[in-house]
Amino acid sequence: MAKQDTFVALSTPHGESALGLIRCSGNACRELVENIFGIPAPVPRFAYYRDFINLRGDFLDSVVFTFFEKDRSYTGDPMLEISCHGNPFILQRILGDLLERGCRQAAPGEFTQTAFLNGKMDLSQAEAVIDLIRARTDLAFKAAAQQLQGSLKRRIDDLTNRLLQIMAEVEAYIDFPEEDLPSEEDHTPEKQLIDMLLEIGDLADTSRTGIFLREGVKAAIIGPTNVGKSSILNRLLGESRVIVSETPGTTRDYVEASFFIEPYRIRILDTAGLRDTDDPIEKAGIAKTVEQMSSCDLVLLTMDASQPPPQFPHWITDLLSEKNTLIILNKNDLQIYPSTHTGWPGFRSVSTSALTGDGIGRLKSTLLEMVGDPKVSTKGDVVAVSARHHEALEGASEQLNQARRLLSKSEPAELVASHLRDGLGHLEAIVGKVDNERVLDKLFASFCIGK
Numbered sequence: 001m002a003k004q005d006t007f008v009a010l011s012t013p014h015g016e017s018a019l020g021l022i023r024c025s026g027n028a029c030r031e032l033v034e035n036i037f038g039i040p041a042p043v044p045r046f047a048y049y050r051d052f053i054n055l056r057g058d059f060l061d062s063v064v065f066t067f068f069e070k071d072r073s074y075t076g077d078p079m080l081e082i083s084c085h086g087n088p089f090i091l092q093r094i095l096g097d098l099l100e101r102g103c104r105q106a107a108p109g110e111f112t113q114t115a116f117l118n119g120k121m122d123l124s125q126a127e128a129v130i131d132l133i134r135a136r137t138d139l140a141f142k143a144a145a146q147q148l149q150g151s152l153k154r155r156i157d158d159l160t161n162r163l164l165q166i167m168a169e170v171e172a173y174i175d176f177p178e179e180d181l182p183s184e185e186d187h188t189p190e191k192q193l194i195d196m197l198l199e200i201g202d203l204a205d206t207s208r209t210g211i212f213l214r215e216g217v218k219a220a221i222i223g224p225t226n227v228g229k230s231s232i233l234n235r236l237l238g239e240s241r242v243i244v245s246e247t248p249g250t251t252r253d254y255v256e257a258s259f260f261i262e263p264y265r266i267r268i269l270d271t272a273g274l275r276d277t278d279d280p281i282e283k284a285g286i287a288k289t290v291e292q293m294s295s296c297d298l299v300l301l302t303m304d305a306s307q308p309p310p311q312f313p314h315w316i317t318d319l320l321s322e323k324n325t326l327i328i329l330n331k332n333d334l335q336i337y338p339s340t341h342t343g344w345p346g347f348r349s350v351s352t353s354a355l356t357g358d359g360i361g362r363l364k365s366t367l368l369e370m371v372g373d374p375k376v377s378t379k380g381d382v383v384a385v386s387a388r389h390h391e392a393l394e395g396a397s398e399q400l401n402q403a404r405r406l407l408s409k410s411e412p413a414e415l416v417a418s419h420l421r422d423g424l425g426h427l428e429a430i431v432g433k434v435d436n437e438r439v440l441d442k443l444f445a446s447f448c449i450g451k
Contacts, residue, residue, distance in 0.1 A: 006032075008098045009106035010091055017086030022094055024103060025111055029078040032101065033067050042067040052084065054097040061090050075111055076118030109444030116432060123432025124152040126444075127386065131214055139263035139374055140213040143384045151381030152389070153431050155203065159196060160427050163400075166192055167420045173413045189416075190407040193400050200397050202377050207390035209374045212297075214386060216258065216265040217371050220292050221328075223302035224310045225273030228330040231354035232302065233257065233270045236364070261368050269296070274316065290315060298370060299325045305351065306334035322346045326366060330354055392426045399423035 006026025012019070024032065034040045037050045044067055052060045063084040073079040084090055099105065107113075109130075116126045124147060131144035166189045221229040237259050255270045271289035293299055299320060303310060327349040333356050350366050352359030377383040385393065403419035406412075 006103045007106040007110055008095060008103040009111070010095060011081075011111075012086065014088065015086075016088065019083055020086040020088075020091045022082045022084070022091065022098070023106075023111060024080040024082075024098065025073070025075045025077050025106075025114060026103070027078060028102065029067065029080040032080055032098070032103075033065070035101070037065065044069040044072065052082070052094060052097075054093070055100055060093050060097065061085055063094075074120070075114040076120045077114060107445075113444040121148075122150075122153050124156070124389070124430055125150060126432070127388075128152075134214070136216075136258075136265045137213070137260060137263045139376075139382070140265075143210070143213055143376065143382045146381045147383070149381075151383050152385065154381070155199075155377070155379065155383060156427055156430050159199065160424060162192065162196060163420065163424050163427065167417065167424070170413050170417045170420060188407075190404055193404040193407070197397055197400055197404070200393050200400070203383065203385055204390050204393040204397065206375050206377050206384040207387060208372075209376060210384035210386050210389070212264050212371065213374070213384055216267040217298065217367075218267045218269070218296045219298035219300055219367070220269040220271055220289070220296045221300045221302055222271050222274060222289055222293060222316075223328075224304070227273075227302045227304045228354040229273070229302050230255075230270050232300075232328065232330060232352065232360075232363075233268060235352075235354050235357060235360045236266075236268065261364050263374055264368070264371060266367065268300075274310075274312065290319070293319045297324065298367065300328055301325055301347075302328040302330055304331050305329040305336050306331050307337055309337075309339060320347075322348075324370075326350065326363075326370060328352055328363065332358060389430050392429045396423045396426035399426065 006024060006028040008022065008024045011021045011023045030042065033042045036052060037048065039048065039050075042048065047064050047066050049062065049064050052063045054060055061084045063082050065080060065082045068074070068079040068081070070076070070078050082094065084094060112121075112126050112129050115121050116123060128144050128147035132141070132148055135141040135144050169189055221233060223229055233255075237257055256267060257270075258265050258267050260266070269292055271292060272286050274286060274289065293316075301320065325347055327344055327347050329349055329351045331353060332351045333353040348366060348370065350359055350363045352363055354360075374384070377385075399419045399422040403416045403423065406416045406419065
């Protein structure tokens with residue numbers, strides 16, 4: 001049997017469960033059904049209940065399997081899905097038998113990558129698969145689900161069709177220069193490009209929300225030792241996630257946890273306290289604090305409201321701005337020191353007590369204000385583009401702007417057409433009309449094996 005092109009993977013999470021699902025995709029799937037289950041012509045999309053007997057004749061489990069024919073499966077190739085008991089030992093024995101029969105282990109995301117390559121979905125829909133799996137809020141789920149159903153594809157198809165029409169007019173002028181470009185003000189290529197640029201800009205502006213929905217909002221709690229950073233984190237999480245101690249330097253590495261403020265997931269880091277120390281481990285923790293700060297969307301600078309304001313070195317203050325920093329004046333249940341907040345004019349602040357819980361609600365609402373209302377593009381669907389989409393949209397916008405400027409100056413149509421073609425290439429890259437194999441490999445490598 002030629003099974004080199006048939007791959008297999010566990011498609012449910014590792015660990016014990018009631019059921020586990022194993023998927024195979026490739027031309028050998030029909031033959032596998034015949035050899036394992038004794039059914040030479042399985043009815044497609046019909047659930048069979050059979051015993052799984054391995055190559056040595058051993059019973060492995062009673063399973064339910066379904067065969068999917070070519071062009072009518074998730075990947076577009078013949079597929080076999082086997083549902084068995086979710087005992088990891090059973091799952092590994094079935095996987096091992098399928099590998100012995102000539103299948104190979106699937107690479108991360110290979111099922112979805114195959115579906116894309118077979119034209120079962122465009123690249124934006126393929127990306128939405130992993131977004132749907134990872135969605136943790138209502139808006140993140142809605143955006144991913146609608147992108148999987150083609151919301152972004154429809155927007156890009158509309159833009160590319162309109163751009164192709166403009167290109168046809170410009171190309172016609174190149175071929176027949178005696179014919180003028182349309183002169184009606186509302187239908188000139190320049191006016192049409194302006195309208196397209198507005199729509200592209202509207203889509204591109206959703207990228208910050210899109211990134212937050214997909215990756216979460218990354219925030220770091222920083223400040224001196226013993227100001228209550230870990231206690232505040234525990235309050236935000238609603239559980240004792242981090243060890244709290246009066247001993248300075250308890251937190252030596254950063255601890256990451258998540259909580260939700262609709263529509264966002266907040267990925268919050270509790271970091272090592274900032275102070276002068278000779279402890280090499282604690283020094284390494286402080287260095288990691290600075291490293292994490294540079295990649296965070298928000299910084300929660302925490303101080304003890306009952307003590308004089310601390311002094312921070314420039315390599316800390318250089319990373320702080322009014323836009324990304326919230327000052328938390330903790331321990332407001334104690335006598336307040338009058339000038340703790342002076343020296344930070346223009347910065348938002350919240351007064352809290354991690355001990356009593358006072359101010360934690362205000363802290364959450366202020367965080368949401370700082371992130372901002374979600375910006376999505378709506379034309380019947382919710383669209384919030386990813387960083388990759390944003391880069392392509394920016395590239396398209398730059399090229400179309402160049403074409404518009406050339407048109408306004410009556411420059412040669414050949415130059416205009418060149419920029420229009422480049423702009424079209426950027427738009428088509430969003431839905432996957434690309435030949436860069438390395439780009440595709442990198443994208444699908446972020447998927448889990450079995451998807």
